Amino acid sequence: MNGIDWSNLSFGYMKTDYNVRSYYKDGKWSTPTETTSENIDIHMAATCLHYGQEAFEGLKAFRGKDGKIRIFRMRENALRMISSSHGIMMAELPVEVFEEAVIKAVKLNERFVPPYGSGASLYIRPLLIGTSAQVGVKPAAEYMFLVFVTPVGPYFKEGFKPTPVVILRGYDRAAPLGTGTIKVGGNYAASLAAGHIAHEKGYSAVLYLDAKEKKYLDECGPANFFGIKENTYITPQSSSILPSITNKSLMQLAEDMGMKVERRPILEEELATFEEAGQVGTAAVISPILRVDDLDENKSYVISKDGNAGSVSTALYKKLRGIQEGDEPDTHGWVTIVS
Known part of the structure; x- marks a missing residue:
């Protein structure tokens, strides 16, 4: 056409x-x-x-x-x-x-x-x-x-392939009691400077820490963050994170697959324990994370040891895309058929 x-x-x-x-x-x-x-x-x-x-x-x-x-x-x-x-x-x-x-x-x-x-x-x-x-x-x-x-097409040009993300401590996306939980343009304007620096340095996105203590994981640029370990899907609990509909859907699918789901504060150091991690949102669905670099602290957390998406992320991605495209049963009533 x-x-x-x-x-x-x-x-x-x-x-x-x-x-x-x-x-x-x-x-x-x-x-x-x-x-x-x-x-x-x-x-x-x-x-x-x-x-x-x-x-x-x-x-x-x-x-x-x-x-x-x-x-x-x-x-x-x-x-x-x-x-x-x-x-x-x-x-x-x-x-x-x-x-x-x-x-x-x-x-x-x-x-x-x-x-x-x-x-x-x-x-x-x-x-x-x-x-x-x-x-x-x-x-x-x-x-x-x-x-x-x-x-x-895909939000990230790499598609469903792990990419590196960066922690930039000199920037906040939103204040704890500000507008972080609602989808307004100001939040995205506040992320442009840090995002530009990240892209210039070869990263796909910024993984923000909480604005108050700079200890806990918050959002991952324009997306929510999740980590996988010990058959558990873990995503940050914060008063400044936008409630992602994709993340909400993936949590349900993880439960359907027999996984435990936790929404709780995640210390930065816990990155070292994750078997898989990803950015999730409408645009990308899941963008797996290769590694997280904290440049200010000179730390690097390698998530994907072989450079490929993990088995859990892959299964969740395929399941959600399957529901969206009608290849998987819509057991939760998420889809509206228009024609």
Whole structure:
């Protein structure tokens, strides 16, 4: 279709046919409607531009071997956007409006859903912004919600292959009682400088330590962290970590596979004991970790001894992708079939 090389897509933006928008005014949301415009016309004093009233989500749709299109865990994304709205005082978008807009955007752009077996997917980006013109620091009275989609390849160019990550003690992603638990753009802006340094040094991401004590593992760049040892799936417990829907799904699948699951504080030194580790999120699903370098402390924790993904990470990755693409039974009701 349109000469797209589905198997060699990057994780980037490609123009599609439509996006879908809904507006909040006078206390109510409008019915989602489509547009072909890629631009947003907002006032220069909009609260999203000055006071960070902006939240977004990321989810994916997949085409199965049966030709059907499946959206993965859409309701969880809708609920997380509500949590983000509460965190920065935006109007709450009803779950039903979120789901209607997402399904509409996928159906209208059905020809951009990559074919089964290509390794690509349709990335879905819901966005909620404050649009009221204000100079005083207070919540907006009006909001816009939009959903656009774009076909994407792997988030990390290496795909499902272990990569090194780095601890940079001079940077924090979010404060313990700040906005780390909600999905707002400010968290990602705060990660850009450290991420740039990491990439310049040849690392795929930054593994952040907790901002308060610099002792415990927090998030891994744009993703959650997990470690595997003694048949246990271990992921950090923290007041500044975004609750990843992919991580939540993998914890359930680990339990289904007979593993123990622990969400608890993880000291940096425990990295030396993990048999496997990875970054998890919508974009990459699982990106296995090769090693973790703490440059300030001159320490290196080698996770993958042979340079390959571990057996548990591989099994979890295949199981989750199988559910997303319809090759595995959807026993937990995670998938919405749109066509």
